[in-house]
Amino acid sequence: MTQYRPDEIEERWQKRWAEAKVAEVDVAAPGSKFYMLNMFPYPSGDLHVGHGRNYILGDVLYRFFRMQGRVSLNPMGWDAFGLPAENAAIKRGIHPREWTLGNINRMKEQFRRWGILYDWSKELASCDPDYYRWNQWLFLRLYERGLAYRGKAPVNWCPQDRTVLANEQVIDGRCERCGAEVIQKELEQWFFRITEYADRLDAGLDELHEWPEKVRAMQRNWIGRSVGADVEFPVPALGHPLRVFTTRPDTIFGATFMVVAPEHPDVPALIAGHPDRGAIEQWIAGVRNQSALERQESGKEGRFTGQSAINPFTGNEIPIWLGNFVLMQYGTGAIMSVPAHDQRDFEFARQYGLPIRVVIQPAGAEPVSPDDLAEAFTSKDESAVIVDSGLISGLPVPEAIERISEEVERRGIGTKTVRYRLRDWLISRQRYWGTPIPMIYCQRCGMVPVPEGDLPVELPIDVPFTGREGNPLAKQEAFVSVDCPSCGGAARRETDTMDTFVDSSCYYARFISAHDDTKIFEKKLVDRWLPVDQYIGGIEHAILHLLYARFIARAMHDLGLLAHEEPFRRLFNQAMITKEGYRDPSANMAWVPLDEVEWRDGKPWRGATELIPEVGKMSKSRFNTVAPDDLIERYGADTQRVYTLFIAPPEKEAAWSDEGVIGAYRFLGRVWHLGQQILAAAEHPSAREAPRAVLRKTHQTIDAVTRRFERFEFNTAVSALMELSNVLGEHVPGHAAALRGPYLILLQMLHPFAPHMTEQSWQLFGEEGFILTSKWPVADPSLMEEETVTIVVQVNGKLRGQIEVPNPPAEEAVMAAVQKNERVQSWVAGKQVLKTIYVPGKLVNVVVR
RNA sequence: GCGAAAGUGGCGGAAUUGGCAGACGCGCUGGACUUAGGAUCCAGUGGCCCACAGCCGUGCGGGUUCGAGUCCCGCCUUUCGCACCA
Numbered sequence: 045m046t047q048y049r050p051d052e053i054e055e056r057w058q059k060r061w062a063e064a065k066v067a068e069v070d071v072a073a074p075g076s077k078f079y080m081l082n083m084f085p086y087p088s089g090d091l092h093v094g095h096g097r098n099y100i101l102g103d104v105l106y107r108f109f110r111m112q113g114r115v116s117l118n119p120m121g122w123d124a125f126g127l128p129a130e131n132a133a134i135k136r137g138i139h140p141r142e143w144t145l146g147n148i149n150r151m152k153e154q155f156r157r158w159g160i161l162y163d164w165s166k167e168l169a170s171c172d173p174d175y176y177r178w179n180q181w182l183f184l185r186l187y188e189r190g191l192a193y194r195g196k197a198p199v200n201w202c203p204q205d206r207t208v209l210a211n212e213q214v215i216d217g218r219c220e221r222c223g224a225e226v227i228q229k230e231l232e233q234w235f236f237r238i239t240e241y242a243d244r245l246d247a248g249l250d251e252l253h254e255w256p257e258k259v260r261a262m263q264r265n266w267i268g269r270s271v272g273a274d275v276e277f278p279v280p281a282l283g284h285p286l287r288v289f290t291t292r293p294d295t296i297f298g299a300t301f302m303v304v305a306p307e308h309p310d311v312p313a314l315i316a317g318h319p320d321r322g323a324i325e326q327w328i329a330g331v332r333n334q335s336a337l338e339r340q341e342s343g344k345e346g347r348f349t350g351q352s353a354i355n356p357f358t359g360n361e362i363p364i365w366l367g368n369f370v371l372m373q374y375g376t377g378a379i380m381s382v383p384a385h386d387q388r389d390f391e392f393a394r395q396y397g398l399p400i401r402v403v404i405q406p407a408g409a410e411p412v413s414p415d416d417l418a419e420a421f422t423s424k425d426e427s428a429v430i431v432d433s434g435l436i437s438g439l440p441v442p443e444a445i446e447r448i449s450e451e452v453e454r455r456g457i458g459t460k461t462v463r464y465r466l467r468d469w470l471i472s473r474q475r476y477w478g479t480p481i482p483m484i485y486c487q488r489c490g491m492v493p494v495p496e497g498d499l500p501v502e503l504p505i506d507v508p509f510t511g512r513e514g515n516p517l518a519k520q521e522a523f524v525s526v527d528c529p530s531c532g533g534a535a536r537r538e539t540d541t542m543d544t545f546v547d548s549s550c551y552y553a554r555f556i557s558a559h560d561d562t563k564i565f566e567k568k569l570v571d572r573w574l575p576v577d578q579y580i581g582g583i584e585h586a587i588l589h590l591l592y593a594r595f596i597a598r599a600m601h602d603l604g605l606l607a608h609e610e611p612f613r614r615l616f617n618q619a620m621i622t623k624e625g626y627r628d629p630s631a632n633m634a635w636v637p638l639d640e641v642e643w644r645d646g647k648p649w650r651g652a653t654e655l656i657p658e659v660g661k662m663s664k665s666r667f668n669t670v671a672p673d674d675l676i677e678r679y680g681a682d683t684q685r686v687y688t689l690f691i692a693p694p695e696k697e698a699a700w701s702d703e704g705v706i707g708a709y710r711f712l713g714r715v716w717h718l719g720q721q722i723l724a725a726a727e728h729p730s731a732r733e734a735p736r737a738v739l740r741k742t743h744q745t746i747d748a749v750t751r752r753f754e755r756f757e758f759n760t761a762v763s764a765l766m767e768l769s770n771v772l773g774e775h776v777p778g779h780a781a782a783l784r785g786p787y788l789i790l791l792q793m794l795h796p797f798a799p800h801m802t803e804q805s806w807q808l809f810g811e812e813g814f815i816l817t818s819k820w821p822v823a824d825p826s827l828m829e830e831e832t833v834t835i836v837v838q839v840n841g842k843l844r845g846q847i848e849v850p851n852p853p854a855e856e857a858v859m860a861a862v863q864k865n866e867r868v869q870s871w872v873a874g875k876q877v878l879k880t881i882y883v884p885g886k887l888v889n890v891v892v893r
Numbered sequence: 894g895c896g897a898a899a900g901u902g903g904c905g906g907a908a909u910u911g912g913c914a915g916a917c918g919c920g921c922u923g924g925a926c927u928u929a930g931g932a933u934c935c936a937g938u939g940g941c942c943c944a945c946a947g948c949c950g951u952g953c954g955g956g957u958u959c960g961a962g963u964c965c966c967g968c969c970u971u972u973c974g975c976a977c978c979a
Binding site for chain 2: 216257258261262265266268270272288289290291292303339340343344367368369370371373374375376378379380381382386387388389391463464465583586687690691692693696697698699701703704705706707708710711713751759760762763764765766767770
């Protein structure tokens with residue numbers, strides 16, 4: 045009997061799949077299409093088993109749908125531009141391109157060893173001019189439409205990476221990548237006008253039923269749609285009114301002061317006559333220089349401008365203050381403050397002794413004195429009622445909002461407004477390793493787009509990396525200096541490159557026309573293949589990538605390039621794999637490399653310190669990665685695949701266990717041995733029909749596995765296959781030959797999980813052709829039928845007897861049997877039978893009264 | 894503070910619509926085969942109890958129901974997002 049030897053079979057099958065190009069699909073082939081896509085990775089180098097989860101999951105799904113007979117596409121590419129390549133160049137003197145291409149090769153090899161089938165004929169890399177020329181082309185189209193523009197704006201500047209960041213890349217006031225504190229800088233930069241699509245991006249979320257609710261909520265939150273009104277407050281000293289945005293116009297009678305952002309353009313005029321103007325200007329400068337983080341941490345601070353506005357509804361003069369908590373980037377940069385009904389305004393009013401006026405109360409409550417308020421009363425449902433507010437007094441809040449908004453519009457002092465938290469997408473990066481922005485600055489003609497025929501604007505390769513003086517592109521005179529395409533005079537190229545999220549915003553469509561050098565994509569084909577049917581990637585892209593891609597899809601739709609507006613029909617976010625490790629509580633470096641852990645009395649030590657066991661995300665910096673190479677060498681890729689899916693539901697974090705792997709290996713070994721026994725016996729003439737119990741289990745398993753595939757419950761799908769193999773194993777003695785059919789069905793269902801092992805068995809035992817072309821087995825319920833089943837009867841929850849009924853036990857048949865059975869009947873006699881509940885194969889509950 | 898999700902053995906985790914709680918696997922215990930076992934195979938494994946019987950068990954407290962891990966009400970805990978957005 046031959047042993048299960050993954051090392052002998054996997055290499056052979058991988059080679060064969062590659063030679064036969066089994067995953068290459070003709071995108072024009074007829075049939076029902078299935079587009080499976082893993083988010084294309086940044087080629088950072090070696091992959092560990094934690095990364096494997098993502099790709100194995102995609103491959104399992106791809107193989108499943110392929111077996112279902114769908115024309116399936118599973119492409120792969122590389123998000124190959126970005127900072128780490130440049131940093132590696134600075135640190136180790138390797139060109140970013142070389143570093144990137146080397147990593148790509150290593151990762152491709154890893155995918156091959158995992159047995160993942162990608163259609164490599166459609167491979168693309170964002171750092172390849174054949175790819176980024178279309179990014180540049182798209183940029184020019186957006187520019188023509190006014191969706192790409194250059195503007196001066198306060199931007200997030202990372203002093204460590206020496207580049208600007210998009211708002212989405214600033215986490216808690218720090219650079220997403222390096223963690224340095226982000227500062228504000230006023231710079232000329234390129235933007236994409238994503239705000240123009242805010243409403244469509246927001247509304248589209250409602251249709252994404254097959255996206256995780258969490259991601260939709262995060263995007264909704266980020267877009268931050270809020271409905272309210274703009275209202276003008278006259279300011280005698282200015283000669284023009286100040287405009288505020290509020291979501292609570294119903295509280296306007298309670299507006300007792302105004303606060304404007306220190307950056308507001310009217311501030312100089314407001315403080316012009318202030319006796320202490322110098323001090324205020326100094327304070328403003330201080331606030332402006334603060335990082336976003338410092339500004340938040342310094343608490344609420346303000347200064348009185350010395351000027352007043354008129355509350356248009358009460359007619360009262362209200363003081364105008366400056367406040368560090370009012371943001372110039374949101375709304376109008378000025379707010380009306382209603383301390384009684386907004387917590388921030390309340391705190392500010394208490395801090396500076398500003399007046400508070402109560403205009404909303406719980407319905408039927410006694411009037412409240414402002415002095416007794418412990419916090420702002422912010423309820424806005426029907427139970428909150430307006431008081432002391434002229435024409436809206438007595439109305440519940442929702443109605444009051446409607447009434448007062450109409451009144452504002454009627455008087456011509458404002459409008460109903462929808463505002464978004466979302467701001468335009470800053471795409472310029474002062475970095476080398478990215479897509480050059482195809483623009484030229486001419487002294488005579490101004491800003492001139494690179495003509496389409498001159499694309500791509502190629503990134504010069506021969507560039508020195510010192511890491512000291514900013515963007516190395518800017519010092520490449522051969523690149524920068526150019527003739528103006530318009531007048532032919534001397535001009536200079538834009539040296540900013542694009543944010544890499546631009547690269548990843550259309551790649552999924554480009555796969556369909558990956559090597560077309562005449563157009564960005566073939567509309568007929570992308571319209572057939574989009575949207576992506578199943579998109580898989582990490583939750584870390586919930587906002588950035590997925591929002592940008594949705595935006596660009598809509599922009600491309602409006603340019604007539606695509607029929608679809610939503611690029612990804614179904615989204616799944618797999619969670620990461622963690623691994624236990626050790627932490628040294630006395631050292632700066634939290635995690636300790638495993639080979640530095642010594643053991644004393646069964647406890648982990650390092651030096652004189654006892655280490656603390658800890659579980660965390662697998663990463664090189666934590667020294668807790670598991671390299672797939674050793675694992676595959678010992679147990680095979682199929683073992684890793686099965687274990688990875690069995691370990692936990694894929695959306696849940698899972699802790700890697702070296703012992704757990706063995707369970708998957710044993711399972712595959714058992715299946716292998718079953719094959720040895722069953723398929724050898726099948727040649728004997730004594731083969732007869734399999735035992736009923738085996739047939740039933742087989743069909744139950746087909747049903748269970750199919751259902752679980754649809755619900756992404758791969759861990760229980762694998763366990764169902766384990767159960768089936770256990771049942772087969774029990775019946776091998778005496779029935780080996782008869783188990784052939786069920787065994788082959790088991791192999792088929794196992795195939796997406798352990799493709800090498802199952803193909804080998806298939807071939808070994810004489811079945812012709814690739815299992816990949818066969819269809820998933822369909823359960824035939826008639827095979828499951830026993831003639832009768834015995835069921836246990838409970839009457840009102842108490843065991844009262846057993847009855848025999850025909851299989852499958854229909855409700856009526858059960859009732860009839862209950863009536864006929866004397867023992868049971870005696871418990872039911874004279875009572876009204878309310879209902880019976882059949883528990884499959886087991887028992888019946890008869891509910892009586 | 895706001896929003897979302899989740900609490901089940903020593904561990905990862907099962908349990909269609911309320912219907913035998915703990916499937917499957919790891920670990921552990923015992924055995925077989927072995928020069929050896931960190932290989933393989935077999936048996937056992939929620940707790941109390943020598944064992945049968947029995948009792949107790951799904952974060953806590955109530956409720957609905959013949960029957961609740963599942964439904965309802967009120968707590969507690971954890972994780973993850975967002976966070977001066979007017």
